[in-house]
Amino acid sequence: MNEIEKLKKALSKKATTFQSGGFKPTNSISESWIGRVYLYLENEEIPLDNNGEEMFPLFQLCFDHLPFVPDILKATKIITIFISKDFPMDLTSNGNNWILREYKDTSEIIIKDLKNEKSHIKPFPLSQNLLEEDYPVWEDPEIPDDISDKILELEDSGIIDSYYEMVENNTCHKIGGYANYRQSGIYFGEDFEFVLQIASDEKAHLNIVDSGNFYFAKNRKTGEWMYYIDFY
Secondary structure (H helix, E strand, C coil): CCHHHHHHHHHCEEEEEEEECCCCCCCCCCCCEECCCCEECCCCCCCECCCCCECEEEEEEECCCCCCCCHHHCCCCEEEEEECCCCCCCCEECCCCEEEEEECCCCCCEECCCCCCCCCCCCEEEEEEEEEEECCCCCCCCCCHHHHHHHHHHHHCCCCCCHHHCCCCCCCEEEECCCCCCCCCCCCCCCEEEEEEEECECCCCECCCCCCEEEEEEECCCCCEEEEEECC
């Protein structure tokens, strides 16, 4: 194994990627969606934002049959996410113009066909695929210093022209892997782990400012969630 292969192996993470549409939906309790949420507890509705307006159903993620799930979410069965039309433009905690609901028990989950008629996001069911090798962007603070130093040595010696000659980034909806930051990376805070990326999606009419992404991280000790956004 040469030096490049060793570095790639050290950095590589698995992920599950998602693609919008392309098949007939089942509308089941195990189906993931963009632009639609229909799984709720009996007392839950579409949440309101800080201005008292209904948020947009953004993402419904069901964990049954996913080819890869990060360890931090092994006990999770369903995640649903709602976003305000005035979504946050910086790092912020759950409940500040966005809501993530995490369910570890589906016994009381019911189907409610709730919609926000003002939402511009076109709903599509999501298919999923295993991504065996996902890599960070060069600006990601998750890259250890010793690995970045070795990559710079390869560049300086002319063995590679740049980091991106070694790896490809996968900018898509995904759980696990790395955040594909459009700008420099972000530190979510102590004990937080990036776990979910929602990307701009032309088919779903979701353009996050300028081809940007939403990122979600979970605290491995407290279970809290954080949100971040960036774009070109």
